[in-house]
Amino acid sequence: MSDTRKFETIKVEVDDAVGRLTLNRPERLNAIGATMLRELAEAARWFDTRHDLRVVILSGAGRAFSAGADLKDSPLGQSAPASHKSWLAxxxxxxxxxxxxxxxxxxxxxxxxxVHGYAVGGGVVLMAVCDLRVVADDASFFIPEIELGIPLAWGGIPRLVREIGPALTKELVMTCRRFTPDEAKSIGFVNRVVPPARLKDEVEKLAQQLTAMPSVPVAITKEHVNSVARAMSAGTTSFADGDVLLGSFGEEESRAAAAAYRGKTFGRKSPD
Structure with a gap:
């Protein structure tokens, strides 16, 4: 039985035990702005009310998974800090x-x-929050936040440390260099790398394999692994990374870096 809900920047649907969440701003390479962030959180809550749901597939519409944070929908994409807003806002x-x-x-x-096409910055963080990752072999990954003059936020640092370790997290975040699907698989960040033409079918096959398994031990295994991962990273926290991000917005160096970065392109067309 199919079930859907309307959103502005994403598409969600549930078909029996499998749900699909599609980032749906293809004209912006699925850049993630404030509206999308709110809708992603709401969609997660909506999925959790579907008690027969077993698997959710997260993908991007168009030619990219996600170009990351939308610079036009953040203080770094504006000509001046949003000082008219209260600190709490x-x-x-x-x-x-x-x-x-x-x-x-x-x-x-x-x-x-x-994942296909580009997964940039916040797009890489969205990959990291997922339990499993299947990527097309022509995908491209990088984390440009430091080049933009800001730290990686959204809980990205602790998640990357958990998935790939401290040294590689430092390298990829501090150098902003691109890395390939094959490298991502070699460091344990992705589960499978497949040709683009097979990506959707491979993910659907994996989803069916999961839904064919007994539901209780699968759910317990997910919670168990996540609990162990949290215990291994005890003492780390990202509760204030939004505050740190806001502190960076007002820095002249950060604003100059953001302006320079916006002149760059993602392939044929810049999302900024």
Whole structure:
């Protein structure tokens, strides 16, 4: 039985035990703005009310998974800081990414990232919140936040440390260099790398394999692994990363870096 809900920037549907969450701003390479962050958190809560749901596939419409944070929908994309807003309002905006990432990661269903094209910055964080990751072999990954003059937020640092370790997290975040699907698989960040033509079918096959398994031990295994991962990273926290991000917005160096970065392109067309 199919079930859907209308959103502005994403598409969601549930077909029996499998749900699909599609980032749906293809004209912007699925850049993630404030509206999308709010809708992602709401979609996660909506999926959790579907008690027969077992798997949710997260993908992007068009030619990219996600170009990351939408610079036009953040203080770095504006000509001046949003000083007309109260500190509490600005703080709420700064925390949206972390709250969306936490909501997606804490969903009851097993989540699979289906990744093609670009996965940039916040797009990489969205991959990290998913339980499993299947990517096309022509995908491209990088984390440009430091080049933009800001730290990686949305809980990205602790999640990457958990998935790939401290040294590689430092390298990929501090150098902003691109890395390939094969490298991502070699460091344990992705589960499978497949030709683009096979990506959707491979993810659907994996989803069916999961839904064919007994539901209780699968759910317990997800919670058990996540609990162990949290215990291994005890003492780390990302609760204030939105505050740190907001602090960076007002820095002249950060604003100059953001302006320079916006002149760059993602292939044929810049999302900024």
């Amino acid at each position: 600005r703080r709420e905006g700064g925390q949206l990414g972390l709250r969306a990432a936490d909501a997606l990661e804490n969903m009851h269903a097993v989540t699979i990232a289906q």
